[in-house]
Amino acid sequence: MNNNHNSNEKKGWQSAVSDWSNDRTVFDMPWPKFMMWVFLLSDTFIFGIFLTAYMSVRMSTVDAWPNSSDVFALTIAGEHVPLVLIAIMTFILITSSGTMALAVNFAYQGDKRKAGYLIFITALFGIAFVGMQAFEWSKLIFEEGVRPWSNPLGAAQFGATFFMITGFHGLHVSAGVIYLLVVAKRVHAGDYDKKGYHMVEIAGLYWHFVDLVWVFIFAFFYLW
Amino acid sequence: MKSTQTHKVGQVHPISLYLKAWLLLFILSACSYMVDYMQVQGYLRWALILFFMVMKAGLILAVFMHLNWERFAVKLLLFIPPIAILIFITLMNIEASYVFINRYL
Numbered sequence A: 001m002n003n004n005h006n007s008n009e010k011k012g013w014q015s016a017v018s019d020w021s022n023d024r025t026v027f028d029m030p031w032p033k034f035m036m037w038v039f040l041l042s043d044t045f046i047f048g049i050f051l052t053a054y055m056s057v058r059m060s061t062v063d064a065w066p067n068s069s070d071v072f073a074l075t076i077a078g079e080h081v082p083l084v085l086i087a088i089m090t091f092i093l094i095t096s097s098g099t100m101a102l103a104v105n106f107a108y109q110g111d112k113r114k115a116g117y118l119i120f121i122t123a124l125f126g127i128a129f130v131g132m133q134a135f136e137w138s139k140l141i142f143e144e145g146v147r148p149w150s151n152p153l154g155a156a157q158f159g160a161t162f163f164m165i166t167g168f169h170g171l172h173v174s175a176g177v178i179y180l181l182v183v184a185k186r187v188h189a190g191d192y193d194k195k196g197y198h199m200v201e202i203a204g205l206y207w208h209f210v211d212l213v214w215v216f217i218f219a220f221f222y223l224w
Numbered sequence B: 001m002k003s004t005q006t007h008k009v010g011q012v013h014p015i016s017l018y019l020k021a022w023l024l025l026f027i028l029s030a031c032s033y034m035v036d037y038m039q040v041q042g043y044l045r046w047a048l049i050l051f052f053m054v055m056k057a058g059l060i061l062a063v064f065m066h067l068n069w070e071r072f073a074v075k076l077l078l079f080i081p082p083i084a085i086l087i088f089i090t091l092m093n094i095e096a097s098y099v100f101i102n103r104y105l
Helices: A012-021 A031-060 A084-109 A112-143 A157-189 A198-223 B003-009 B015-037 B042-064 B072-079 B082-104
Strands: A074-076 A079-081
Touching: A012 B072, A031 A157, A031 A198, A031 B072, A031 B082, A074 A084, A084 A112, A084 A198, A084 B015, A084 B042, A112 A157, A112 A198, A157 A198, A198 B015, A198 B042, B015 B042, B072 B082
Parallel strands: none
Antiparallel strands: A074 A079
16 A cells, blocks of 8 residues: 655644645555544534434423433442442443453454454443343333333433434444444454455444543533 | 554554553443443533543554544545534534523523
8 A cells, every 4th residue: 555644743733734724645544444434524413413412402491300310320239339330331342342352452453363263252242231221121011100201200301312423323333233243253263364354443443432432421411 | 653654564562552552441431431320410420420431432443443543634534524514513502592491491
Protein backbone atom coordinates (compact mmCIF):
# COMPACT_ATOMS: atom_id res chain seq x y z
CA MET A 1 0.00 0.00 0.00
CA ASN A 2 1.19 3.43 -0.86
CA ASN A 3 1.92 5.39 2.26
CA ASN A 4 2.22 8.93 1.01
CA HIS A 5 1.67 10.64 4.34
CA ASN A 6 5.20 11.64 4.99
CA SER A 7 6.23 11.18 8.62
CA ASN A 8 5.55 13.96 11.09
CA GLU A 9 6.43 16.97 9.00
CA LYS A 10 3.07 18.60 9.70
CA LYS A 11 0.96 18.50 12.82
CA GLY A 12 -2.49 19.62 13.93
CA TRP A 13 -4.50 21.86 11.65
CA GLN A 14 -1.70 22.08 9.10
CA SER A 15 -1.68 18.31 8.67
CA ALA A 16 -5.46 18.31 8.18
CA VAL A 17 -5.19 21.02 5.54
CA SER A 18 -2.46 19.15 3.70
CA ASP A 19 -4.41 15.86 3.94
CA TRP A 20 -7.42 17.48 2.32
CA SER A 21 -5.61 19.55 -0.29
CA ASN A 22 -3.23 16.97 -1.70
CA ASP A 23 -4.02 14.95 -4.77
CA ARG A 24 -4.65 11.64 -3.03
CA THR A 25 -7.03 9.85 -0.67
CA VAL A 26 -7.72 12.11 2.30
CA PHE A 27 -8.05 9.58 5.11
CA ASP A 28 -5.05 7.37 5.59
CA MET A 29 -6.83 4.10 6.37
CA PRO A 30 -8.35 1.12 4.56
CA TRP A 31 -11.75 1.84 3.05
CA PRO A 32 -13.75 -0.60 5.20
CA LYS A 33 -12.31 0.99 8.32
CA PHE A 34 -13.25 4.47 7.15
CA MET A 35 -16.76 3.26 6.33
CA MET A 36 -17.07 1.83 9.84
CA TRP A 37 -16.09 5.23 11.30
CA VAL A 38 -18.73 6.93 9.15
CA PHE A 39 -21.31 4.39 10.30
CA LEU A 40 -20.33 4.92 13.93
CA LEU A 41 -20.60 8.67 13.50
CA SER A 42 -24.13 8.23 12.15
CA ASP A 43 -24.91 5.94 15.08
CA THR A 44 -23.60 8.63 17.42
CA PHE A 45 -26.29 10.88 16.02
CA ILE A 46 -29.03 8.31 16.57
CA PHE A 47 -28.03 7.62 20.16
CA GLY A 48 -27.42 11.33 20.74
CA ILE A 49 -30.91 12.15 19.60
CA PHE A 50 -32.45 9.34 21.68
CA LEU A 51 -30.71 10.60 24.79
CA THR A 52 -31.72 14.17 23.97
CA ALA A 53 -35.35 13.06 23.62
CA TYR A 54 -35.01 11.36 27.00
CA MET A 55 -33.64 14.57 28.52
CA SER A 56 -36.58 16.58 27.13
CA VAL A 57 -39.28 14.28 28.45
CA ARG A 58 -37.59 13.89 31.80
CA MET A 59 -37.18 17.64 32.22
CA SER A 60 -40.69 18.48 31.08
CA THR A 61 -42.69 15.90 33.08
CA VAL A 62 -44.46 17.09 36.22
CA ASP A 63 -44.78 13.55 37.61
CA ALA A 64 -42.00 12.22 39.76
CA TRP A 65 -39.31 10.28 37.89
CA PRO A 66 -38.73 6.82 39.38
CA ASN A 67 -35.51 6.51 41.38
CA SER A 68 -33.40 4.36 39.04
CA SER A 69 -31.10 3.44 41.90
CA ASP A 70 -34.04 1.64 43.54
CA VAL A 71 -35.74 0.41 40.39
CA PHE A 72 -32.63 -1.51 39.36
CA ALA A 73 -31.76 -2.72 42.83
CA LEU A 74 -31.59 -6.41 43.68
CA THR A 75 -31.99 -8.16 46.97
CA ILE A 76 -28.92 -10.33 47.41
CA ALA A 77 -28.69 -12.55 50.49
CA GLY A 78 -31.41 -10.55 52.18
CA GLU A 79 -29.65 -7.26 51.55
CA HIS A 80 -30.98 -4.48 49.34
CA VAL A 81 -28.20 -3.51 46.92
CA PRO A 82 -29.01 -0.51 44.71
CA LEU A 83 -28.20 -0.59 41.00
CA VAL A 84 -26.16 -3.78 41.37
CA LEU A 85 -27.43 -5.42 38.17
CA ILE A 86 -26.41 -2.42 36.08
CA ALA A 87 -23.01 -2.33 37.74
CA ILE A 88 -22.40 -5.99 36.84
CA MET A 89 -23.57 -5.34 33.26
CA THR A 90 -21.16 -2.41 33.05
CA PHE A 91 -18.22 -4.51 34.23
CA ILE A 92 -19.13 -7.29 31.80
CA LEU A 93 -19.18 -4.86 28.89
CA ILE A 94 -15.87 -3.29 29.87
CA THR A 95 -14.31 -6.72 30.19
CA SER A 96 -15.58 -7.63 26.73
CA SER A 97 -14.02 -4.45 25.38
CA GLY A 98 -10.73 -5.51 26.97
CA THR A 99 -10.78 -8.98 25.42
CA MET A 100 -11.65 -7.43 22.05
CA ALA A 101 -8.72 -5.01 22.25
CA LEU A 102 -6.41 -7.94 22.96
CA ALA A 103 -7.93 -9.86 20.03
CA VAL A 104 -7.12 -6.98 17.67
CA ASN A 105 -3.59 -6.90 19.01
CA PHE A 106 -3.05 -10.64 18.52
CA ALA A 107 -4.62 -10.49 15.05
CA TYR A 108 -2.10 -7.87 13.95
CA GLN A 109 0.68 -9.93 15.48
CA GLY A 110 -0.44 -12.83 13.30
CA ASP A 111 -1.57 -15.05 16.18
CA LYS A 112 -4.79 -16.31 14.60
CA ARG A 113 -5.57 -18.86 17.28
CA LYS A 114 -5.47 -16.42 20.20
CA ALA A 115 -7.25 -13.71 18.21
CA GLY A 116 -10.06 -16.07 17.22
CA TYR A 117 -10.57 -17.35 20.76
CA LEU A 118 -10.53 -13.84 22.23
CA ILE A 119 -13.16 -12.65 19.76
CA PHE A 120 -15.24 -15.69 20.68
CA ILE A 121 -14.91 -14.86 24.39
CA THR A 122 -15.91 -11.28 23.62
CA ALA A 123 -19.06 -12.59 21.95
CA LEU A 124 -19.81 -14.73 25.02
CA PHE A 125 -19.58 -11.64 27.25
CA GLY A 126 -21.96 -9.95 24.83
CA ILE A 127 -24.43 -12.80 25.21
CA ALA A 128 -24.12 -12.54 29.00
CA PHE A 129 -24.89 -8.81 28.77
CA VAL A 130 -27.97 -9.36 26.61
CA GLY A 131 -29.11 -12.12 28.94
CA MET A 132 -28.90 -9.82 31.94
CA GLN A 133 -30.75 -7.17 30.00
CA ALA A 134 -33.51 -9.67 29.24
CA PHE A 135 -33.69 -10.37 32.98
CA GLU A 136 -33.83 -6.65 33.73
CA TRP A 137 -36.58 -6.08 31.16
CA SER A 138 -38.71 -9.01 32.29
CA LYS A 139 -38.42 -7.88 35.92
CA LEU A 140 -39.55 -4.41 34.94
CA ILE A 141 -42.37 -5.62 32.69
CA PHE A 142 -43.78 -8.53 34.71
CA GLU A 143 -43.01 -7.55 38.30
CA GLU A 144 -43.19 -3.75 38.23
CA GLY A 145 -45.73 -3.46 35.43
CA VAL A 146 -43.78 -0.85 33.45
CA ARG A 147 -44.98 -0.34 29.87
CA PRO A 148 -43.81 2.00 27.10
CA TRP A 149 -47.05 3.96 27.59
CA SER A 150 -47.53 3.74 31.35
CA ASN A 151 -45.59 3.32 34.54
CA PRO A 152 -46.94 2.58 38.02
CA LEU A 153 -43.68 3.82 39.59
CA GLY A 154 -44.07 7.41 38.45
CA ALA A 155 -43.72 9.36 35.21
CA ALA A 156 -45.11 7.46 32.21
CA GLN A 157 -42.24 8.71 30.05
CA PHE A 158 -39.86 6.51 32.02
CA GLY A 159 -41.11 3.39 30.24
CA ALA A 160 -41.01 4.93 26.77
CA THR A 161 -37.44 6.17 27.04
CA PHE A 162 -36.17 3.15 28.96
CA PHE A 163 -37.37 0.59 26.43
CA MET A 164 -36.33 2.73 23.49
CA ILE A 165 -32.79 3.50 24.63
CA THR A 166 -31.81 0.23 26.28
CA GLY A 167 -33.65 -1.69 23.58
CA PHE A 168 -31.72 0.01 20.81
CA HIS A 169 -28.47 -0.54 22.68
CA GLY A 170 -29.36 -4.19 23.29
CA LEU A 171 -30.06 -4.55 19.59
CA HIS A 172 -26.57 -3.24 18.90
CA VAL A 173 -25.06 -5.73 21.32
CA SER A 174 -27.04 -8.61 19.79
CA ALA A 175 -26.04 -7.63 16.26
CA GLY A 176 -22.48 -7.26 17.50
CA VAL A 177 -22.48 -10.79 18.91
CA ILE A 178 -23.48 -12.19 15.51
CA TYR A 179 -20.90 -9.98 13.80
CA LEU A 180 -18.17 -11.11 16.20
CA LEU A 181 -19.03 -14.79 15.79
CA VAL A 182 -18.73 -14.44 12.02
CA VAL A 183 -15.40 -12.64 12.36
CA ALA A 184 -14.11 -15.24 14.84
CA LYS A 185 -14.99 -18.02 12.42
CA ARG A 186 -13.27 -16.23 9.54
CA VAL A 187 -10.15 -15.58 11.62
CA HIS A 188 -9.93 -19.27 12.46
CA ALA A 189 -10.52 -20.24 8.83
CA GLY A 190 -7.74 -17.88 7.72
CA ASP A 191 -10.06 -15.85 5.49
CA TYR A 192 -8.26 -12.65 6.44
CA ASP A 193 -4.79 -13.83 5.41
CA LYS A 194 -5.32 -12.16 2.06
CA LYS A 195 -7.72 -9.39 3.04
CA GLY A 196 -5.64 -8.24 5.97
CA TYR A 197 -6.30 -8.28 9.67
CA HIS A 198 -7.58 -4.73 9.81
CA MET A 199 -10.96 -6.47 9.41
CA VAL A 200 -10.61 -7.54 13.04
CA GLU A 201 -9.79 -4.00 14.11
CA ILE A 202 -12.94 -2.80 12.31
CA ALA A 203 -15.08 -5.31 14.21
CA GLY A 204 -13.32 -4.07 17.33
CA LEU A 205 -14.27 -0.47 16.54
CA TYR A 206 -17.92 -1.48 16.42
CA TRP A 207 -17.69 -3.39 19.68
CA HIS A 208 -15.88 -0.59 21.53
CA PHE A 209 -18.49 1.83 20.27
CA VAL A 210 -21.25 -0.27 21.84
CA ASP A 211 -19.29 -0.09 25.09
CA LEU A 212 -18.85 3.66 24.60
CA VAL A 213 -22.58 4.21 24.20
CA TRP A 214 -23.19 2.23 27.38
CA VAL A 215 -20.92 4.67 29.26
CA PHE A 216 -23.34 7.46 28.37
CA ILE A 217 -26.48 5.42 29.05
CA PHE A 218 -25.06 4.35 32.41
CA ALA A 219 -24.35 7.95 33.37
CA PHE A 220 -27.50 9.60 32.09
CA PHE A 221 -30.13 6.93 32.54
CA TYR A 222 -29.04 4.94 35.57
CA LEU A 223 -27.02 7.39 37.66
CA TRP A 224 -29.01 10.56 37.04
CA MET B 1 4.14 5.44 19.03
CA LYS B 2 4.37 5.53 15.26
CA SER B 3 1.34 7.47 14.14
CA THR B 4 2.26 7.42 10.49
CA GLN B 5 2.45 3.67 10.06
CA THR B 6 -1.19 2.91 10.76
CA HIS B 7 -1.94 2.07 7.17
CA LYS B 8 0.99 -0.25 6.73
CA VAL B 9 1.10 -2.40 9.81
CA GLY B 10 -2.10 -1.67 11.67
CA GLN B 11 -2.32 -0.77 15.31
CA VAL B 12 0.28 -2.68 17.25
CA HIS B 13 0.86 -1.51 20.77
CA PRO B 14 2.21 -3.32 23.81
CA ILE B 15 -0.36 -5.50 25.57
CA SER B 16 0.41 -3.70 28.83
CA LEU B 17 -1.11 -0.52 27.39
CA TYR B 18 -4.46 -2.26 26.88
CA LEU B 19 -4.33 -3.89 30.29
CA LYS B 20 -3.68 -0.50 31.90
CA ALA B 21 -6.60 1.09 30.04
CA TRP B 22 -8.76 -1.85 31.04
CA LEU B 23 -7.83 -1.56 34.72
CA LEU B 24 -8.44 2.18 34.63
CA LEU B 25 -11.89 1.62 33.10
CA PHE B 26 -12.69 -0.79 35.92
CA ILE B 27 -11.61 1.72 38.54
CA LEU B 28 -13.55 4.56 36.91
CA SER B 29 -16.68 2.42 36.64
CA ALA B 30 -16.35 1.42 40.28
CA CYS B 31 -16.00 5.11 41.18
CA SER B 32 -19.15 6.10 39.29
CA TYR B 33 -21.00 3.21 40.90
CA MET B 34 -19.80 4.40 44.31
CA VAL B 35 -21.31 7.83 43.61
CA ASP B 36 -24.68 6.11 43.60
CA TYR B 37 -23.89 3.66 46.38
CA MET B 38 -22.78 6.43 48.75
CA GLN B 39 -25.84 8.45 47.69
CA VAL B 40 -23.90 11.58 46.79
CA GLN B 41 -26.50 14.15 45.78
CA GLY B 42 -26.80 17.58 44.20
CA TYR B 43 -24.21 19.30 42.04
CA LEU B 44 -21.41 17.14 43.41
CA ARG B 45 -23.21 14.05 42.07
CA TRP B 46 -23.57 15.67 38.67
CA ALA B 47 -19.95 16.76 38.57
CA LEU B 48 -18.66 13.31 39.57
CA ILE B 49 -20.93 11.41 37.17
CA LEU B 50 -19.96 13.61 34.23
CA PHE B 51 -16.28 13.54 35.14
CA PHE B 52 -16.11 9.73 35.30
CA MET B 53 -18.22 9.47 32.14
CA VAL B 54 -15.92 11.72 30.13
CA MET B 55 -12.81 9.97 31.43
CA LYS B 56 -14.19 6.55 30.48
CA ALA B 57 -15.39 7.67 27.06
CA GLY B 58 -12.07 9.35 26.35
CA LEU B 59 -10.14 6.25 27.37
CA ILE B 60 -12.23 3.96 25.16
CA LEU B 61 -11.92 6.31 22.18
CA ALA B 62 -8.24 7.09 22.59
CA VAL B 63 -6.80 3.68 23.43
CA PHE B 64 -9.28 0.94 22.50
CA MET B 65 -10.46 2.64 19.32
CA HIS B 66 -6.92 3.88 18.59
CA LEU B 67 -8.04 7.44 17.97
CA ASN B 68 -4.90 8.63 19.72
CA TRP B 69 -2.84 7.35 16.81
CA GLU B 70 -5.07 8.49 13.97
CA ARG B 71 -4.31 11.57 11.92
CA PHE B 72 -5.76 14.93 12.92
CA ALA B 73 -8.09 14.95 9.88
CA VAL B 74 -9.81 11.83 11.25
CA LYS B 75 -10.22 13.36 14.71
CA LEU B 76 -11.79 16.46 13.16
CA LEU B 77 -14.18 14.29 11.15
CA LEU B 78 -15.34 12.60 14.35
CA PHE B 79 -15.46 15.53 16.73
CA ILE B 80 -16.82 18.43 14.68
CA PRO B 81 -20.20 16.94 13.62
CA PRO B 82 -21.27 16.02 17.18
CA ILE B 83 -21.14 19.74 18.02
CA ALA B 84 -24.49 19.82 16.19
CA ILE B 85 -25.80 17.40 18.83
CA LEU B 86 -24.58 19.68 21.61
CA ILE B 87 -26.38 22.63 20.03
CA PHE B 88 -29.51 20.49 19.70
CA ILE B 89 -29.26 19.46 23.37
CA THR B 90 -29.06 23.13 24.37
CA LEU B 91 -32.11 23.98 22.27
CA MET B 92 -34.12 21.05 23.65
CA ASN B 93 -33.06 22.00 27.16
CA ILE B 94 -34.65 25.42 26.74
CA GLU B 95 -37.70 23.86 25.11
CA ALA B 96 -38.11 21.28 27.89
CA SER B 97 -37.92 23.94 30.61
CA TYR B 98 -40.57 25.94 28.77
CA VAL B 99 -42.88 22.91 28.50
CA PHE B 100 -42.34 22.11 32.17
CA ILE B 101 -43.25 25.64 33.27
CA ASN B 102 -46.41 25.52 31.16
CA ARG B 103 -47.46 22.17 32.61
CA TYR B 104 -46.65 23.25 36.13
CA LEU B 105 -48.56 26.53 36.06
